[in-house]
Amino acid sequence: MTVITAEHLLTRVQGLLAAHPPADTDRGAFLRARFDAGLAWVHYPEGLGGLGAPRSLQVVVDAALEAAGAPDNDPRRIGIGLGMAAPTILAYGTDEQKRSFLRPLWTGEEVWCQLFSEPGAGSDLAALGTRAVRESGSGDWIVDGQKVWTSSAHTARWAILIARTDPGLPKHQGITYFLCDMHAPGVEVRPLRQITGEAEFNEVFLTGVRIPDSHRLGAVGEGWAVARTTLMNERVSIGGMRIPREGGMIAPVAAAWRERPELRTHALHQRLLELWVEAEVARLTGERLRQQLVAGQPGPEGSGMKLTFARLNQEISGLEVELLAEEGLLYDDWTMRRPEGVDFTGREAGYRYLRAKGNSIEGGTSEILLNIVAERVLGLPPEPRDDKDLAWKDLSR
Amino acid sequence: MTTAAAPTDLLYSEAEEELRSAVRALLTDRSDARSVLDRAETGSPHDPALWHTLAAGIGAAGLLVPEKLGGQGASHREAAVVLEELGRAVAPAPYLTSAVLATEILLGCDTAEAAPLLRELASGSTVCVPAVPLTLAPGAPLPAPVRDLGDGILTGTVTSVADAVAADVLLVLADTGLHAVPAAAARLAPSVPLDLTRPLATVTLEAAAGTRLADLGTARAAIAGALLSGAGLLASEQLGIAEWCLTETVGHVRGRHQFNRPVGSFQALKHRLARLWLDVASARAAARAAADALATSAPDAPLTVAVAQAYCSGVAVRAAEECVQLHGGIGMTWEHPAHLYLKRAKADSLALGTAGHHRGLVADFAELPAP
Ligand SMILES: Cc1cc2nc3c(=O)[nH]c(=O)nc-3n(C[C@H](O)[C@H](O)[C@H](O)COP(=O)(O)OP(=O)(O)OC[C@H]3O[C@@H](n4cnc5c(N)ncnc54)[C@H](O)[C@@H]3O)c2cc1C
Numbered sequence: 002m003t004v005i006t007a008e009h010l011l012t013r014v015q016g017l018l019a020a021h022p023p024a025d026t027d028r029g030a031f032l033r034a035r036f037d038a039g040l041a042w043v044h045y046p047e048g049l050g051g052l053g054a055p056r057s058l059q060v061v062v063d064a065a066l067e068a069a070g071a072p073d074n075d076p077r078r079i080g081i082g083l084g085m086a087a088p089t090i091l092a093y094g095t096d097e098q099k100r101s102f103l104r105p106l107w108t109g110e111e112v113w114c115q116l117f118s119e120p121g122a123g124s125d126l127a128a129l130g131t132r133a134v135r136e137s138g139s140g141d142w143i144v145d146g147q148k149v150w151t152s153s154a155h156t157a158r159w160a161i162l163i164a165r166t167d168p169g170l171p172k173h174q175g176i177t178y179f180l181c182d183m184h185a186p187g188v189e190v191r192p193l194r195q196i197t198g199e200a201e202f203n204e205v206f207l208t209g210v211r212i213p214d215s216h217r218l219g220a221v222g223e224g225w226a227v228a229r230t231t232l233m234n235e236r237v238s239i240g241g242m243r244i245p246r247e248g249g250m251i252a253p254v255a256a257a258w259r260e261r262p263e264l265r266t267h268a269l270h271q272r273l274l275e276l277w278v279e280a281e282v283a284r285l286t287g288e289r290l291r292q293q294l295v296a297g298q299p300g301p302e303g304s305g306m307k308l309t310f311a312r313l314n315q316e317i318s319g320l321e322v323e324l325l326a327e328e329g330l331l332y333d334d335w336t337m338r339r340p341e342g343v344d345f346t347g348r349e350a351g352y353r354y355l356r357a358k359g360n361s362i363e364g365g366t367s368e369i370l371l372n373i374v375a376e377r378v379l380g381l382p383p384e385p386r387d388d389k390d391l392a393w394k395d396l397s398r
Numbered sequence: 399m400t401t402a403a404a405p406t407d408l409l410y411s412e413a414e415e416e417l418r419s420a421v422r423a424l425l426t427d428r429s430d431a432r433s434v435l436d437r438a439e440t441g442s443p444h445d446p447a448l449w450h451t452l453a454a455g456i457g458a459a460g461l462l463v464p465e466k467l468g469g470q471g472a473s474h475r476e477a478a479v480v481l482e483e484l485g486r487a488v489a490p491a492p493y494l495t496s497a498v499l500a501t502e503i504l505l506g507c508d509t510a511e512a513a514p515l516l517r518e519l520a521s522g523s524t525v526c527v528p529a530v531p532l533t534l535a536p537g538a539p540l541p542a543p544v545r546d547l548g549d550g551i552l553t554g555t556v557t558s559v560a561d562a563v564a565a566d567v568l569l570v571l572a573d574t575g576l577h578a579v580p581a582a583a584a585r586l587a588p589s590v591p592l593d594l595t596r597p598l599a600t601v602t603l604e605a606a607a608g609t610r611l612a613d614l615g616t617a618r619a620a621i622a623g624a625l626l627s628g629a630g631l632l633a634s635e636q637l638g639i640a641e642w643c644l645t646e647t648v649g650h651v652r653g654r655h656q657f658n659r660p661v662g663s664f665q666a667l668k669h670r671l672a673r674l675w676l677d678v679a680s681a682r683a684a685a686r687a688a689a690d691a692l693a694t695s696a697p698d699a700p701l702t703v704a705v706a707q708a709y710c711s712g713v714a715v716r717a718a719e720e721c722v723q724l725h726g727g728i729g730m731t732w733e734h735p736a737h738l739y740l741k742r743a744k745a746d747s748l749a750l751g752t753a754g755h756h757r758g759l760v761a762d763f764a765e766l767p768a769p
């Protein structure tokens with residue numbers, strides 16, 4: 002096997018740009034051509050948007066394409082697909098599943114959502130009760146249940162879904178992982194308004210939803226192992242992001258401090274400096290993690306980054322509201338909208354303050370992540386549990 | 399706003415890891431907590447034989463000194479690794495004072511007079527410490543110079559001089575410039591320090607004869623540069639302290655049983671330790687960034703150093719405080735080494751500028767002015 006170098010990739014980028022000049026190529030067409038050239042995610046296999054190149058070389062491709070004015074695939078809008086569905090499909094999918102799902106997922110033509118959480122199963126995700134029963138004859142699965150807090154369910158074409166296929170087994174067994182067509186009959190998406198006023202997430206009711214067995218991911222009853230791949234990627238995808246100094250939530254506060262001297266007080270100054278330093282250290286910690294990954298020494302820091310960002314986002318946005326004084330009493334817009342993605346900087350301080358509250362809940366609460374760090378990184382004893390050997394149907398609810 | 403940071407190497411190289419192993423092996427052998435405590439109690443914590451092996455045998459004293467002056471021609475990145483290990487072992491070695499601060503001052507003087515002394519420092523045969531208070535911070539006004547009565551005959555007093563009792567030579571800022579004064583020519587009055595492993599003394603010069611190494615302007619600039627390096631590298635010592643405290647504490651709570659289970663299985667403690675681990679991982683990134691910025695003379699080195707000091711001081715103190723608390727009664731005893739780390743961490747948080755001082759510097763560099 003040939004080792005693919007940065008030069009090799011840059012030559013390919015030039016070829017792509019020559020064949021499809023961004024200035025007079027349709028966005029969708031360009032993204033499809035980029036995928037077919039293996040320049041979507043270079044570490045993926047050939048034919049699936051990649052070239053089997055080292056993951057670290059992606060930045061080279063991204064930078065060259067950005068410099069040439071090429072359109073990007075807007076990862077903000079398609080985050081669940083890119084960050085979670087794709088690596089899981091890559092790891093567990095059949096060839097047919099990989100071929101049909103990865104390309105429109107990467108180009109953003111098909112948005113994905115995650116049907117994991119349920120009213121009775123959040124942190125204790127493996128307690129989920131949505132049932133999937135196999136129909137004799139067709140071999141299709143019939144799904145009934147309710148999911149909740151489903152981000153982007155209203156824009157999604159596909160969902161990753163976990164459902165219980167054997168209630169007689171302990172809760173981590175008897176779960177199966179599916180790819181669910183959000184346009185299938187029986188899928189009902191209802192907006193769930195959140196504290197910001199908008200409805201970014203939804204309730205999803207599944208009533209007699211038919212899923213063909215070809216849309217099952219991994220073996221029957223092995224869904225928990227598949228889901229763990231998804232969850233691990235969910236946390237890593239947050240820590241791997243690269244931001245410039247004073248990027249992220251600290252930027253608008255620092256800007257307000259500079260531009261509006263009348264707002265400054267000594268007490269706020271001390272807090273601002275503390276948080277500025279912490280934001281810079283968090284940036285460096287993320288950068289160190291990235292360098293470790295590139296050098297092939299994946300450290301356990303990844304699970305920690307989400308904890309740090311959640312705390313900092315909340316503290317910084319809280320400070321920002323306070324700094325704005327009278328203006329901090331106001332809110333930009335309570336209209337119930339159903340946005341396509343999250344944009345922290347497109348709105349005002351009050352929105353940032355409220356939306357940041359979700360950072361320590363979504364994708365695993367901070368308490369759960371602290372347990373993970375304590376147990377997997379520090380080797381402290383696991384939480385005592387009495388549900389391990391009980392059949393799911395016998396658990397208290 | 400400050401410009402984007404240059405690419406920073408935040409990892410450890412293979413050579414750095416080898417250096418770490420050598421220093422750690424030496425300290426494990428010859429400077430365990432028990433012997434550190436025993437020596438500290440005698441009032442003279444330094445172990446000259448250990449220093450000789452570290453400085454000359456391993457070559458750690460000359461890391462910052464160019465090869466043409468008899469040093470290793472290495473950089474702040476390697477010196478930072480040595481300091482991490484010295485912090486992990488709360489080793490009472492005059493490394494920060496002699497191999498970092500005094501060395502940087504002499505390098506900053508760049509004079510023919512300074513070169514022979516640098517050679518001696520690099521070879522580990524001479525311990526040289528700057529006669530400035532340990533609390534002196536980069537960016538703070540320098541203390542009033544000692545008076546030169548003429549021909550390098552110096553008179554004056556400097557308080558809180560770290561490691562003066564281990565020094566052969568003192569670097570003294572006089573009103574005529576920088577002077578090298580044999581420690582034997584000064585009167586040293588040792589203080590009772592909070593941190594038993596980094597002794598302090600008041601240095602009094604009564605018509606002591608020194609050799610002039612540089613003029614006043616050069617001396618001031620050289621000291622300012624040395625304080626920046628010292629503060630940046632102190633972050634690595636603080637990282638080492640914090641790392642030891644975390645590791646020891648995790649080990650302890652895993653083994654200690656109360657209520658018929660390891661106390662480390664209680665979620666209140668698991669979460670505290672997980673948070674401390676996050677802080678230590680972040681301190682590592684901050685300390686590495688400072689060492690790398692100093693090593694590469696990055697334009698944003700002063701900001702990166704201020705960030706590292708503003709952050710790592712607090713982490714080291716918190717780690718040591720958690721270490722004492724989560725060890726329970728044992729943590730309060732004289733026998734258990736936790737107190738050595740707490741005392742070093744707290745003293746380090748005053749050394750070379752407090753976190754508050756460094757946040758003030760961040761305010762300047764990042765253009766976030768006070769009201
Ligand atoms: C903005 C947002 C978007 C989301 N998007 C999605 C999505 O797209 N798809 C999806 O499937 N889900 C989504 N979620 C759901 C999210 O994953 C869950 O809310 C989360 O895992 C917590 O579950 P829960 O809400 O049931 O809280 P609970 O599990 O009921 O927890 C309540 C409280 O108890 C604490 N707690 C629970 N167990 C423990 C324990 N063992 N030790 C200590 N403390 C504990 C929790 O930390 C929390 O503070 C989203 C949530 C938010 C806020």
